[in-house]
Amino acid sequence: MSAPTHAPERHNEKSIGPVVQAPIQWRFPIAAIVMAVLTIGFAIISKGESVFSMAGASRAFDIPNWHMDSTLVVWILAALAVAFAAGATFLAVNRKKHVATMTGLAAVAFILAFLVWIVAGRTGAHMPVVQLLQGAVAFAVPLILGALSGVVCERSGIINIAIEGQLLAGAFMGAVVASISNSPVLGMLLAPIAGMLVALLLGLFTIKYRVDHIIVGVVLNMLVLGLTSFLYSSWLTSDPGHLNKAMALSRIRIPLLADIPVIGPVFFNQTILVYLMYIIVIVLQFMLFRSRWGLRLRACGEHPKAADTVGIKVNRTRWRSVILGGALAGLGGAFFTVGIGLAFTKNAAAGNGFIALAAMILGRWNPKDAVAAAAIFGFATNLGYVMQSVNNSIPYEFLLMIPYVVTILAVAGFVGAVRPPAMEGKPYP
Missing domain, CATH: 1.10.3470 (ABC transporter involved in vitamin B12 uptake, BtuC)
Incomplete structure (x- = not known):
């Protein structure tokens, strides 16, 4: 008698254990949330007009200074910071890419709000944009x-x-x-x-x-x-x-x-x-x-x-x-x-x-x-x-x-x- 043949074993996909997911990285979402909260704080306390000076921005022509309502501008930036923080949190929870990018955008909104708040309502005060950036490069x-x-x-x-x-x-x-x-x-x-x-x-x-x-x-x-x-x-x-x-x-x-x-x-x-x-x-x-x-x-x-x-x-x-x-x-x-x-x-x-x-x-x-x-x-x-x-x-x-x-x-x-x-x-x- 011939030996009985055995059908090849089939691997049952269900027998494989659950896929282990990488842990959620919370440092970027937390940083974005903190910056969003601080931006909201700047919006609450910002009063009056903010002036951004464009002196020295061009030799060919004069660029006028930017006058803005600090309260309105900072609230807009606060809304953007909250949106970016929410986006960073959503991407982190779902383990998606670009979490750092969203956090970086929240940081930009926070920094701009901070700059607007510094000169808000201060008579004769203005934020020298070119001097700020030029000095930053030098330092x-x-x-x-x-x-x-x-x-x-x-x-x-x-x-x-x-x-x-x-x-x-x-x-x-x-x-x-x-x-x-x-x-x-x-x-x-x-x-x-x-x-x-x-x-x-x-x-x-x-x-x-x-x-x-x-x-x-x-x-x-x-x-x-x-x-x-x-x-x-x-x-x-x-x-x-x-x-x-x-x-x-x-x-x-x-x-x-x-x-x-x-x-x-x-x-x-x-x-x-x-x-x-x-x-x-x-x-x-x-x-x-x-x-x-x-x-x-x-x-x-x-x-x-x-x-x-x-x-x-x-x-x-x-x-x-x-x-x-x-x-x-x-x-x-x-x-x-x-x-x-x-x-x-x-x-x-x-x-x-x-x-x-x-x-x-x-x-x-x-x-x-x-x-x-x-x-x-x-x-x-x-x-x-x-x-x-x-x-x-x-x-x-x-x-x-x-x-x-x-x-x-x-x-x-x-x-x-x-x-x-x-x-x-x-x-x-």
Whole structure:
């Protein structure tokens, strides 16, 4: 007798367990709801007329100031913020895309309502639009270059907590060289050398001697702060007219582009330091993700052993990345002296290195995203100064807190779970 044949088994689809869905991410909807509630609060307390000044928006013709009923405008913005918050919540609950986009739109409505409220009903007060945006671009320069320094270093596997010290060293070098040579441009060009010297110490202790990266970065920040403070007190103050003069880079108008209303004066009537920042961002974004150099650098931060097996010199690549990162941060430090026309003072960097680190994390170790995050912080910094000029009732100390509060909120509320380079902070071999 032949053996009985068995029909092939059929898999019953119903036997498969329920599909496990990803947990709902509430951080964006909650942030949008909070901003919507605050916008409603601005609408309730906004009274009178708000004036937005368009002075300097165009050289070809005058753009009149915008006069608006603050109550009506802020209520409209509040309605939009509520709609965007509801959209973000709906998308999050249904696990759809574009939740962050809806939250970003709610943030825009909140910021605009805040700006309208600042000058609402204040006689003679106006919001200088061009000055606000132009200053935001300028204040973003050290944050962007500091964030790019962190991106280059950490993509190769080196945690760069010493950005604050590199910015401060660059500010010191820029001021001294500019004062001695009577050339702010030369001071700007030599400022990266100071950042590179700090980076050499960072590389020496982290790569060669395998010391914990966080500890080394903190120590270097304290070292540079103490050294520059000592040199300022004992050397620069002895002859400030020769060693520590306030010298500023001149603005350079780019023909045609600078004549575009609003956009032109904001982006294309800046100093050479700002234009260098534009070029560095574009080149670094391309090189990091579209070149062999960038692939090798990222391999050293993600899987150095695999990089070593294909002939990449891991530690040599890390050394180069650390030095490049120091140069970028040193260039950014020049902003605090020759970039804005100030003499060097103690702790000139004022914590901007740590804000740059936050921008790097918020930008998920990507140059273009880090630029966007740094631009937000730069806007918040300049907003504090603008609010002082319009005689706002908020105390001065609270205005100085704005960029740091924004930093905390951004990192705590918007970053969520991010994955840094897998082998950052770990020595090799």
